[in-house]
Amino acid sequence: MHRTLQRFVLVVALAGVSCTPGSEPRDVDAVARDYVALVLATGDHDPNFVDAYYGPEEIKTAAANDARTLVELREGALLLRGELAAIEPGDDAMDRLRHRYLDKQLAAAAARIGMLLGETLRFDEETQRLYDAVAPAPDVDAYERALATIERLVPGEGPLAARVEALRREFVIPPDRLQSVFDRAIAECRDRTLRHIDLPEGERFTLEFVTDKPWSGYNWYQGDTYSLIQVNTDLPIFIDRAVDLGCHEGYPGHHTYNVLLERELAIERGWVEFTVYALFSPQSLIAEGSANYGIDMAFPDDARYAFEEGVLMPLAHIPTENAARYRALREALAELDGAGNEAARRYLDGDWTRAQAIEWLVEYSLSSPERAAQRVDFFDTYRGYVINYNLGRDRVEAYIQAHGDSEAERWRAFKELLGSPRLPSDLNPP
Amino acid sequence: MSKLTRVTELFRRAGAREAAVSLGLMAAARTLNLRVLQIVSIARGRLEPDYLKLAPEFEAGFVDEAQLVPYVVANPDLEMTPGFVRDAFSRGDLCYAITCGGEIASYGWYSNRPTEMFDGLTFHFDRSFTYMYKGYTRPEFRGKRLHAVGMSRALDAVASRGFRGLVSFVDRSNVSSLKSVYRMGYERVAKIAIFPVNGSHRIVRLGGSPALEVSVQSGAFAV
Numbered sequence: 001m002h003r004t005l006q007r008f009v010l011v012v013a014l015a016g017v018s019c020t021p022g023s024e025p026r027d028v029d030a031v032a033r034d035y036v037a038l039v040l041a042t043g044d045h046d047p048n049f050v051d052a053y054y055g056p057e058e059i060k061t062a063a064a065n066d067a068r069t070l071v072e073l074r075e076g077a078l079l080l081r082g083e084l085a086a087i088e089p090g091d092d093a094m095d096r097l098r099h100r101y102l103d104k105q106l107a108a109a110a111a112r113i114g115m116l117l118g119e120t121l122r123f124d125e126e127t128q129r130l131y132d133a134v135a136p137a138p139d140v141d142a143y144e145r146a147l148a149t150i151e152r153l154v155p156g157e158g159p160l161a162a163r164v165e166a167l168r169r170e171f172v173i174p175p176d177r178l179q180s181v182f183d184r185a186i187a188e189c190r191d192r193t194l195r196h197i198d199l200p201e202g203e204r205f206t207l208e209f210v211t212d213k214p215w216s217g218y219n220w221y222q223g224d225t226y227s228l229i230q231v232n233t234d235l236p237i238f239i240d241r242a243v244d245l246g247c248h249e250g251y252p253g254h255h256t257y258n259v260l261l262e263r264e265l266a267i268e269r270g271w272v273e274f275t276v277y278a279l280f281s282p283q284s285l286i287a288e289g290s291a292n293y294g295i296d297m298a299f300p301d302d303a304r305y306a307f308e309e310g311v312l313m314p315l316a317h318i319p320t321e322n323a324a325r326y327r328a329l330r331e332a333l334a335e336l337d338g339a340g341n342e343a344a345r346r347y348l349d350g351d352w353t354r355a356q357a358i359e360w361l362v363e364y365s366l367s368s369p370e371r372a373a374q375r376v377d378f379f380d381t382y383r384g385y386v387i388n389y390n391l392g393r394d395r396v397e398a399y400i401q402a403h404g405d406s407e408a409e410r411w412r413a414f415k416e417l418l419g420s421p422r423l424p425s426d427l428n429p430p
Numbered sequence: 431m432s433k434l435t436r437v438t439e440l441f442r443r444a445g446a447r448e449a450a451v452s453l454g455l456m457a458a459a460r461t462l463n464l465r466v467l468q469i470v471s472i473a474r475g476r477l478e479p480d481y482l483k484l485a486p487e488f489e490a491g492f493v494d495e496a497q498l499v500p501y502v503v504a505n506p507d508l509e510m511t512p513g514f515v516r517d518a519f520s521r522g523d524l525c526y527a528i529t530c531g532g533e534i535a536s537y538g539w540y541s542n543r544p545t546e547m548f549d550g551l552t553f554h555f556d557r558s559f560t561y562m563y564k565g566y567t568r569p570e571f572r573g574k575r576l577h578a579v580g581m582s583r584a585l586d587a588v589a590s591r592g593f594r595g596l597v598s599f600v601d602r603s604n605v606s607s608l609k610s611v612y613r614m615g616y617e618r619v620a621k622i623a624i625f626p627v628n629g630s631h632r633i634v635r636l637g638g639s640p641a642l643e644v645s646v647q648s649g650a651f652a653v
Contacts (some may be wrong), residue, residue, distance in 0.1 A: 026592050071491065075587070078492045078524055083591050085522030086542035086557045103522060114496045121496055129496065 028099060031084050032273040033059065035106060038076050039278045041066035042109060045073075046116055048279055048381065052258065054223020055266070055275025070117050077110040094269075094420065101282075101421035102273055104132055108281040123345040127384040132282040132424040133395070135387040138342040143364050146335035150366065153329050164329065164366045170318070171326055172236040177316045182207055182231065184315055185242035186250050188307060192298040193251035196411035197418075200225050203259050205250060209233050214377045217245040219254035221277070223262065227255040235371060239312055240330060247298050252414065253291030260419040274421075284385065285424040289392020290417060293400065297414055300407065337390040339364035344379045344386045392424070399427040444605040455603035464625040466602040466636075469644050470616035471559060473595035474585060478615055481575065481582035488535065488576075490528045490583055495519040498527075501534060508534060509566050521545075526584035528576050536567040536576035540584055540596075547599075547646065551624065551631060556643045559597040560588045578614045597644060622646050 036055055040063030043050035053060065068076065081103055089099035111129040115121065124134045147160065154163040173181050186207065193199075203225035213232045220228040229249045231237070247253050258277075265274040277283060299307065309323045340361065347357035354376055361372035379386060396417065403413030441449040458464040484490050495515060502510045518525070518539060527537040541561045544554045555561050562584070567576050585596050600607045602621060620638025624631055624646060633646045 074494060075492045078494060079587060079591055081522045082524045082540065082542050082560070082588065083593075086560075086593070088557075107519070110494050111496055114494050119496050125496070 026083065026087075028084070028087055028089075028095075028102065029270070029272070031080055031087070032102060032271060034076070034080055035102060035109075035273050036276045037063050037066065038073060038080065038106075038109060039276045040064075041068055042070075042073050042113060042116075042278075045070055046112070049112065050276065051279040052221040052223070052277040053275060054221070054262065055272055059272075070113050074110050074113040074117070077106050077113065081106045081110070097421045097423075097426075098271060101423055104282050104423050105273070105278060108132075109278060112278075112280040123348050123384055126348075127387050130280050130282070130384060131285045131388060133285055133387065133391055135338065135341040135345070135391045138338060138364075140364075143336055143339055146332050147364075147366075149332040149335075150329060153325060153332065159362075161362045161366045161368060164333075165368045167322065167326060167329060168238055169236065170322055171239045171313075173239055173242065173316045173318070175233070178209060178231075178233070178237065179207075181239070181242050181312055181316045182246065185246040185312060186229075188311070189243065189246040189251040189298050193256060193294075196297075196408075197252060197256060197260075197415050199256065199259055200263055203255075205229050205255055207231070214374070214381045216241070217249050219249040219258070221254065221258035223275070225259050225262065227258065229255070235374065239308060239316055239318055242312055243299065243304055243308060244295060247295040248291040252294040252297055252418070254287060256294070257287055257290060257418045260415070264419040265421065271421075280385065282423050285388045285392040285395070286417070286422060286427075287392075288388035289394075289396040289424075289427075290414070292389055292393035293396040294414075296397070297400070297411065333366060336365050337393075340375060341387050341390065343375070344384065347376065347379055348383055395424060395427040440605065444609070448605055452603045452605045455601075459603065462625055464623065467599040467622045467624070467646075468602045468608060469597065469599045469619040469622060469638065469642075470611050471595050471597040471619050471642055472585065472614065472616045474589035476595075476615040476617070477582050477585060478578075481578045481614065482586060484528070484579060484583070485574070488528050488530050490526070490580060492584075492587070493525050493527045493537075498525060505534070507568070508537070510537075510564075524584070524588075526580050526587075528580050530571065534568070535571040535574075536565075536580050538565040538577065538580050538584060539563050540588065542593075544647075549624075549631065551633075551646050551648060553599070554643075554645045554647055555597045556594075558592075558594045559642065560585075560593050560595075562596045562598040577610075581614065597642065619644060 036053075036059050039050060040053060040060060044063070044066070084099065084103055084106065087099070089096045108130045111121070111126075115126070121129065128134050150164060151160060154160070154167050156163055186205075205227040206229065208228065208230045210230045210232055211234050213230070213234070216232050218230045218232075220230065222228060227250070229245075231245055249255065261274045265271045277287075295304070305323075305327050309320050313320050313323065343352070343357045343360045343365075346352040346360070347354065352360070357376050357379070358369060358372040361367045361375055362369055365372070365375075367375060399417065400410050400413050404410050437449075437453070440452060444452065455464070455466055458466075498510075498515050499512050502508055502512055502515055515525075518541075521541065521543065523545075524540040525537055526540065528535050539562070541563065542557065544552045545561055545563060547553045553561060562581060565577050565581065581596065589595065597619065598611070598616070599622070600611055602608070618638060619642045621636040622644070623634045623636055626632075631648055633648075635645065
């Protein structure tokens with residue numbers, strides 16, 4: 001029976017059967033267009049969801065009339081993912097990156113809409129689903145070592161955070177000097193960036209000082225190579241924030257990133273999905289991480305301190321006698337960067353109260369209680385987004401460092417990262 | 431139920447010819463590891479309109495990973511593991527669920543890309559169709575046509591995105607499932623025979639309609 005049956009089956013196999021392919025599903029461009037419409041329509045339910053849009057006006061108009069409920073929008077995101085899965089990404093590396101990027105952005109949109117519908121995710125699950133990354137557990141021993149260093153830098157009585165704050169207050173930019181200091185800082189950031197990245201002629205930005213915001217600075221990209229950069233002056237602004245924000249919000253940070261996405265992906269390739277920026281999405285880890293690491297790109301080694309102490313402090317009328325101590329303090333404080341993630345994780349997971357989160361931030365981030373409270377306000381509004389700054393920076397740094405030893409190689413890799421649809425998981429070490 | 435009773439019941443429900451084929455294939459599966467799959471498809475135009483209607487006590491729709499994983503963890507009787515759910519969503523698969531009072535009563539999975547079947551084999555199909563797999567209805571909700579309703583509504587949704595229909599497969603020996611899918615409006619596409627030869631699989635397509643391309647291939651599909 002065995003042999004007879006096998007022979008029968010093989011005869012049928014040799015006879016062969018012809019197959020004709022059916023019609024093709026829609027292409028990636030069509031899915032991308034629907035993705036843009038979906039993000040814009042979701043923005044009507046969540047005022048923080050759409051960070052920027054400068055795409056076709058008709059999509060915006062259609063989205064304004066889009067009556068889909070959140071349940072329908074989530075179903076729309078899931079169906080678009082399903083549709084995308086039917087499309088072969090092709091052999092071109094950029095096309096494949098685009099395919100994966102769009103898929104992850106859609107998955108993140110579905111997750112965010114679920115949160116708007118009241119579904120709760122644990123902090124790590126939220127960051128995985130929205131930002132394609134999970135922050136590591138806190139290294140409390142490393143924090144303690146950094147705190148010991150800081151203790152030596154600001155010896156004395158009273159809480160360490162208060163002593164740190166006292167030293168930092170020596171470096172507050174007087175309000176009447178803010179404009180000139182920021183103008184000068186941003187000009188320097190821009191100049192250093194343009195040595196390595198060509199930006200379109202006419203690219204520009206406007207700088208505004210604002211109050212009553214949960215963030216310290218924000219880039220509102222308007223399209224056509226123009227950014228509105230806002231700096232929050234609710235709390236005193238230290239001198240180092242000028243270069244921080246100049247690089248982060250401007251060059252080679254968000255403004256540069258958005259200009260490159262617009263020019264290289266939206267215009268040159270016609271990839272419409274890059275005309276919209278969904279804030280709660282993997283794109284944000286790349287955006288914030290590259291904006292933070294961009295500071296080190298623009299000011300390698302000690303260039304930043306030299307610029308701040310030689311140019312910005314005199315411009316702000318800040319004495320420089322304590323500058324070396326302040327520099328050492330900032331380097332030690334940088335070791336505490338990840339502490340905010342833990343505060344957000346424990347607070348948002350319901351393990352800590354607001355007061356406990358503030359207490360942790362005062363102890364391990366050495367924030368003043370006022371700044372710690374502002375930080376917790378940020379957690380309330382943006383939730384797991386907080387990891388994008390420091391984890392994003394670490395991921396981008398590792399990625400760039402792995403792409404070359406020379407400054408030119410690193411800038412090439414940095415520019416390529418900014419102008420390509422790479423995902424946070426693409427930055428993982430090989 | 432004794433074996434004789436089951437066989438008698440099979441002949442009674444399926445008729446002599448179908449019952450004989452089914453018994454023969456079951457014997458071939460046991461002795462030769464031969465499986466014959468009936469590939470079936472359904473276009474939107476063949477949908478039974480009544481199957482799109484949902485009784486008022488139910489809700490239905492595509493569900494997301496965040497909804498499904500905690501539910502699956504709490505309800506192991508659903509025949510899905512969290513790992514399966516995460517893997518399926520990571521591939522972009524869709525899960526259409528019918529719920530009753532917040533409880534999942536029935537679900538089905540849908541894929542638009544080649545999908546692993548069993549024994550390291552992958553099911554490939556015309557990408558203008560959506561592959562329906564792993565349908566399940568909880569015992570207490572059976573007899574309410576929920577599988578047919580969920581499948582029909584899912585088909586309606588994917589067809590609205592431009593897909594031509596659903597494609598699926600049923601073991602040729604599973605007479606009751608075959609009868610059920612034909613009742614829903616599915617049509618025969620082809621049969622595929624799979625049997626082991628020297629540590630690998632021999633896969634043969636047995637006739638059928640050339641209008642829909644399907645195949646079974648060894649190995650996983652990777653993008």
